[in-house]
Amino acid sequence: MEGSFIFSLFFLFLILGAANSQAADSCNSPLSLQSPLPFDTTTLQCVPVWSSQSFILRYQQASPNVWNFVLSAPNKNAYIGIGFSPNGKMVGSSAIVAWVEPDGTYEMKRYFLGAQSPDQVIVNQGNLQVGNSSMVLQTNQIYVAFQLIVNTPENRLIYSVGREGRLPSAPNFVLSQHRDQISTLLNYATGQFQKENPDGGLKRSHGILNMLGWGILMPIGAMVARYMRQWDPIWFYSHSIIQSFGFIFGVAGVICGLVLEDRLQANVNKHKGLGIFILALGCLQVIAFLARPDKESKVRKYWNWYHFSVGRILIFLAAVNVFYGIHLGNAGAGWNAGYAVVLVILFIVGAILELRIWMRK
Numbered sequence: 001m002e003g004s005f006i007f008s009l010f011f012l013f014l015i016l017g018a019a020n021s022q023a024a025d026s027c028n029s030p031l032s033l034q035s036p037l038p039f040d041t042t043t044l045q046c047v048p049v050w051s052s053q054s055f056i057l058r059y060q061q062a063s064p065n066v067w068n069f070v071l072s073a074p075n076k077n078a079y080i081g082i083g084f085s086p087n088g089k090m091v092g093s094s095a096i097v098a099w100v101e102p103d104g105t106y107e108m109k110r111y112f113l114g115a116q117s118p119d120q121v122i123v124n125q126g127n128l129q130v131g132n133s134s135m136v137l138q139t140n141q142i143y144v145a146f147q148l149i150v151n152t153p154e155n156r157l158i159y160s161v162g163r164e165g166r167l168p169s170a171p172n173f174v175l176s177q178h179r180d181q182i183s184t185l186l187n188y189a190t191g192q193f194q195k196e197n198p199d200g201g202l203k204r205s206h207g208i209l210n211m212l213g214w215g216i217l218m219p220i221g222a223m224v225a226r227y228m229r230q231w232d233p234i235w236f237y238s239h240s241i242i243q244s245f246g247f248i249f250g251v252a253g254v255i256c257g258l259v260l261e262d263r264l265q266a267n268v269n270k271h272k273g274l275g276i277f278i279l280a281l282g283c284l285q286v287i288a289f290l291a292r293p294d295k296e297s298k299v300r301k302y303w304n305w306y307h308f309s310v311g312r313i314l315i316f317l318a319a320v321n322v323f324y325g326i327h328l329g330n331a332g333a334g335w336n337a338g339y340a341v342v343l344v345i346l347f348i349v350g351a352i353l354e355l356r357i358w359m360r361k
Helices: 002-023 200-227 234-264 269-290 300-328 333-360
Strands: 045-050 055-063 066-074 080-085 094-100 106-113 121-123 130-138 141-149 156-161 180-186 193-196
Touching: 045 156, 045 180, 055 156, 066 080, 080 141, 094 130, 094 141, 106 130, 200 234, 200 269, 200 300, 200 333, 234 269, 269 300, 300 333
Parallel strands: none
Antiparallel strands: 045 055, 055 066, 066 141, 080 094, 080 156, 094 106, 106 121, 130 141, 156 180, 180 193
């Protein structure tokens, strides 16, 4: 009896799994919709353009200056968008954005993405000349069909998905910040596409240089000054060299960040402000090093206190800003874990050396 019950449950799971797999859209099966679309879909070319979000694009050149598109994606109570970009970047592109209202009605709007701030994403603007269009919701899958009146569409396509429950609303239909997006390069003739990240190298350089400079070398240099005093003057030269490299890498990282902000038109004021403050503290440390008084001077102890305090504040804020930058850049858990491991190792080494000093005293 028990075996029969387990077998029945297993069989039920198989049926449900098969039903779910059939419900999801796929390029392996022909497009079959209960509601007709405004153009023939039997010969559309199909490309799974964004696997992690189950985005599928179907397209075809219907005439010399008419292109048919059908974008499908799961309905997650969020908007979905497709943008046509001249350079692969979101800013400056024109987009079709669609969503399903809670009452089941459909909305499809054109937008011009003038900047990343919501007030610069303008509804019913852009250079897309749209012909016939419609939407279908079937098995919780959104199908957005539209025609573009153009000889050749832009082949750099950007896809985005909004945050759940954050749908544009009348009268202004302001588009909130997307939850995720991807940039691709599509060959319309072959259907081949590839992911694009035009500023990926600059973003990695910004993160690595700042992490290495402010977030790793600076703490190591401070530990050398703290725990290697018995090896004079080796500790001094080691401290100076390590901190100099940390400062150079950090300055280069800040410059990369400013260039990246300008290219992306990103709203990262907190991260930027904290980074500039850290850079200012670093510059103060360099000035203090060049203007340090002699060891016999009466003000040397105040200089030591200042140098010690500013350095510790810089190191703490740098670690915070590195983690914040990883979060803003959606770099993933690997970057967080890697930097956290480095900090833990430095902390353990510092704790052991501090304990040795305490035991000697």
